[in-house]
């Protein structure tokens with residue numbers, strides 16, 4: 001039988017860190033990653049046959065659980081007709097109609113192949129449409145690995161201590177202005193000073209790449225107002241929140257409408273898919289109707305569209321997100337009670353199907369509070385949970401993801417593991 005260790009030994013000389021995406025490598029929590037053989041419902045099984053209750057969900061897409069038969073069968077049907085056409089296909093039209101029905105601000109849209117592509121395209125559009133150069137982003141937010149975004153970034157960039165990556169040209173980084181999240185005064189001051197040069201502002205409407213930090217009341221509304229006043233394009237990066245915090249994303253959850261939105265993860269049902277879109281007068285400026293260029297050989301791929309559409313059918317079911325949030329509440333409230341029992345400074349956040357666990361006092365609303373949490377306690381907790389068959393994201397700076405496949409029994413088992421893992425923190 002192949003072992004995790006043996007595979008990792010083979011992988012390391014071949015791929016940086018032995019992986020194809022950094023956070024998978026466990027560098028920040030220590031130890032070696034496991035290699036997944038198979039996934040079903042709420043579970044992953046590694047190549048050694050060990051089962052994990054999974055709260056990563058392929059980093060977000062698997063909101064209905066792994067290998068859901070409705071999605072798998074849609075893919076199997078699509079595959080029979082061919083893998084890629086390079087011409088338009090019917091599923092792309094149905095996908096656009098479905099997204100628009102769920103997220104009405106998406107008056108027009110373009111499918112791409114990843115969240116990174118979606119965000120890179122959205123800021124090109126903001127720049128092209130406004131004729132301005134500067135982009136505003138938030139400290140601890142992650143929008144993929146485009147040059148403009150790897151400035152004070154979250155997720156793996158933060159986890160590995162390189163929030164501003166070498167290799168990003170200074171000329172590019174200089175065009176990215178950063179603001180502290182949940183600080184309306186700082187945003188007002190920046191726009192007062194540089195508003196005329198700002199093409200767009202991009203934000204995770206619920207920050208999910210510095211753990212999970214929801215916007216404070218009125219914060220998104222204030223940013224909406226600032227962008228309108230200064231003629232800047234407001235972009236909600238809903239790659240993580242889209243179809244996860246509500247069927248209509250964070251914009252529906254908070255009732256704030258951006259000019260452009262970006263999607264990924266859930267929208268592809270596990271296949272490599274992203275999308276960007278929004279106001280018609282902006283989207284019409286994209287080639288071929290307009291001069292702003294963006295393209296993709298495999299964009300709107302028929303198999304990927306079939307997977308995404310099947311996934312969206314599942315999440316459109318009435319009550320889907322309510323049930324997800326109820327499960328999330330059972331988990332985070334249970335964790336909080338256990339931490340209190342063990343005398344551990346701890347707090348949580350929950351928004352729809354995403355949650356945050358912090359080894360520090362709450363409520364955590366600012367980036368500095370996230371980085372001030374006890375990262376060492378998190379690492380030990382992570383490994384305590386992993387040993388007991390529960391897989392949390394291997395970084396203190398990632399949100400957790402609930403799926404509709406997690407049963408009460410799974411959550412109870414997770415809490416029983418947490419009770420032991422927290423007790424061991426004192427040892």
Ligand code: PMP
Pocket residue numbers: 059114115116117119142143144145155204208209237238239240264265
């Ligand atoms: N935006 C957000 C908010 C994300 O969470 C991510 C990925 N975690 C991305 C963009 C980039 O997406 P991808 O990894 O598909 O390129």
